[in-house]
Amino acid sequence: MTKKKIDSAEIDLKLLENQPEKLVGKKIFKLYQVRGLIHCNKKEYDLAIKNYETAIALTKKIQNNFALEYLYKLIIEAYEKKGDKKLTEEYIQKRKFLSDNLRKIRENSTESTVKELVKHKEKKAKSKIQYLMYYICAGILIVIVLLLFITIKIRKERKKIMQKEKETNILSKKLNLAFDEVVQLAKNNDSEFLTRFVEVYPDFFPALQQIEPQMQNSELKFCALLFLNFSSKDIATYTFVQPQSIQTRKNRLRKKLNIPSNEDINIWMKNINKK
Template sequence: MKKILSIFFLYFYVQFYSQNYTPAKLDSITTICKNKGEYDKVFQYNIAALQYYKEHDNPEGEALANINIANALSTFDEHQKSLRYLDEAAKQLKLINNNGLNARLCNEIARNYAFLGLYNQANIQLNKSIDYLKHAPDTKENRNSLFFVYIWKWSNFEDLKLPDSINAMRKKGVRDFPDEPKIYVRIAEQFLSKKQHLDSVEYYLNKASVLAVKNNSSLHAFGAIATRRGNLYTLKKEYTKALEYYQESLPIYLKINRGADIINTYKKIYETYLALHDIPKANEYLTKYTELNDSIQSGERKAVASVVNNFAIEQEKEKNHLYLIIAVITGVASASLAGVFIIRKRNKRRDQLLEEQKKIITEKIRETDQLKKKVDTSLNDLGKMATDNSPFFISRFKEVYPEFYEKLTSQYPELTSHDLKFIAYVRLNMTNKEIGQCTNVTVRAVETKKYRLKKKLNLPSDLDLGTWVSEL
């Protein structure tokens, strides 16, 4: 009876606030609930609000509620459902001019894509978000959106193994958001991944802890800090201490139902028990890890298939639009002819023209596919020639990238042949380590060369050389 009364009270409580709170206030409640890990309330508030906004024709409220629900679903690894709610939000945002909400929409799409391993597509959405934020008012919500962009681009660059871009995002993060604990958690993670400067890891995690308490940060921030402390003690081979921190982070992730973090923690605990030679406990967590991992991977495969299918649908729409244009042009020409006989004859010719145009389009698609294959082959050849330090590398590069090479040499005639070869390596998205192997120098020497090149080209010191080269 008590439970029924509690649910009854909560239902009317949610109804009351969803009907009396503006979208901004609803957003504030959602943030508070998320930080506490109370995702049941996040869903209840926003689903009730969504219904209310639909009934009262409030597209801004509908878009916001859809985005909030999508955010919660992606946290639970329900990416396919999350993307559906984001599609609904996009429809509402077409009716209003709200750059801040458009930025958040792009961020949530990017978040789903990143979880699914579609890092480049995620970065495209994050770049769109930056464009929207340039025209949005300077509010706390929009600052949070920009911070989101920094953190996720940073993470995506790590997965894409782009060290220069990683360092650029790190500098921007520390400069623009010096009081955000997640910035320092991520810096600590960088040192941990390289297994170096463990004293610095301790320093940055301590700084993150102080800021998390000071800012009353989300539960996830505290879980992330505890996990990294566990990783630190694992590197030190202090497994009992590491286990304490993993056991501290696990209830947090279970409370907020962060699937990816739960899986990772199960795996860490399994490995730690294994190091402690506690085989029964290790097997217990291995079983938990395997079951949850299989479940989430199955959902991710469906979500990726859905995303790919949406891309295909968009391409099909573009083709159909082209066919429609051809048909309309032909139809207008037909209408200008007099007489039934002439019209019929023209219609027959129109069908022939349409069929011819379809063949042309099909041929163009085939040619494009062949061109893509040639480009892929050329890029593979270039990569091998670079690795082999072939004397014909730069000649082949000029053939594959004629416009880029012409523009580079005409705008910067002072560049030496060594400079041009180095820039060619950067254009091929080679890492510092790979460039070092091609040129027989250390990674440090490669970084120094990049620094000197930027000075020679009069580029800002904080600009990523790889980004500049790709945009030239």
């Protein structure tokens, strides 16, 4: 320090001494540290050492080892300048011991910090893996539920189809039996023929009457025979009339129901029932 800087430092020191509230608590040791520096630079080594020792005692109380290491350095320099080799070596050993401890503390702190960071990263990675597993499990569960839903729906549809096929087969068998029964009544020219025909084919006569409301019972019966696919010869045989009369009746019926001349009248009767 130059004389000018020393004078400036002394002025600042006096201001601090006059305002002790600025050096309360853990900062009080700095007052003695500054005093020691000033005395050392004035070559007043005994006074410098005295202040350093006070600062060291205060620093030990507050357990500020980093400040203590620096004070050891200052007091070593003071003893060296004073020429006291014994105490210089004593404080060198103290500083070395303290420095080694501080280095270990730093290393342990660094190692602990690294371990904590690694642990945190591992925890974060595990957390991500857990979330991923949750999403995968949730996705699999959704797929399983959807597959079960689709499977149940397919089974229900198949059951419905099988039931409809069963009903259709039963109905088909009933219709075949009914058809055979109606045909036999027609062949026998039975008076129950029309009644039974209406029961088996309830939509046929209403469909004809929509085209021609004035249809007579004899004409409806003739249409029923054509619907059952009887030929002109068969109709003539079962109704005991001449085949020429059957052909005449067909022609009249075509005209009355507007059946095209190029269309098979038996097929037309089948189609009108479907409509």
